[in-house]
Amino acid sequence: MPNDLPELDRYDRKILAELVDEGRLSMAELARRVGLTKTPVQARVKRLEELGVITGYRGVLSPIRMGLAHVAFVELRLSDTREAALKAFNRAVRALPEVEECHMIAGGFDYLLKVRTRDIADYRRVMGEKISALPHVAATSTYVAMEAVVEAVGAISVP
Numbered sequence: 001m002p003n004d005l006p007e008l009d010r011y012d013r014k015i016l017a018e019l020v021d022e023g024r025l026s027m028a029e030l031a032r033r034v035g036l037t038k039t040p041v042q043a044r045v046k047r048l049e050e051l052g053v054i055t056g057y058r059g060v061l062s063p064i065r066m067g068l069a070h071v072a073f074v075e076l077r078l079s080d081t082r083e084a085a086l087k088a089f090n091r092a093v094r095a096l097p098e099v100e101e102c103h104m105i106a107g108g109f110d111y112l113l114k115v116r117t118r119d120i121a122d123y124r125r126v127m128g129e130k131i132s133a134l135p136h137v138a139a140t141s142t143y144v145a146m147e148a149v150v151e152a153v154g155a156i157s158v159p
Contacts, residue, residue, distance in 0.1 A: 071145040079138035
């Protein structure tokens with residue numbers, strides 16, 4: 001994140017916290033909740049969008065209600081970690097709808113994937129047909145989640 005972003009004041013933080021909690025608030029209701037009038041709140045929201053602090057608004061779906069209750073985390077090691085291989089892997093993994101998150105890791109493996117599927121049989125199919133077939137995959141280790149204690153829904157908390 002660039003260091004040239006202006007410091008967020010308490011009103012900016014309140015606006016962000018309210019939008020994280022309920023992104024469909026009207027400007028009038030948002031203004032009421034943060035203790036400002038509608039016009040300055042609209043200007044602040046627009047500024048936060050232009051600065052890239054607010055990157056979008058989206059519906060948050062329940063994976064359980066969508067039939068995607070099975071979560072597995074996959075440690076993945078590549079056979080080649082040169083830049084071209086990393087780019088090929090990154091491009092290919094982005095195309096897998098079952099991969100909810102993918103992080104490059106500094107440690108004993110190269111990537112950590114969060115994979116969401118219907119059940120263990122579906123996961124096995126995704127692993128065998130898609131994840132193992134990604135470019136330069138050398139080895140994987142799977143950890144099945146038993147329960148989500150804290151799970152992000154596409155938003156960060158506002159300090």
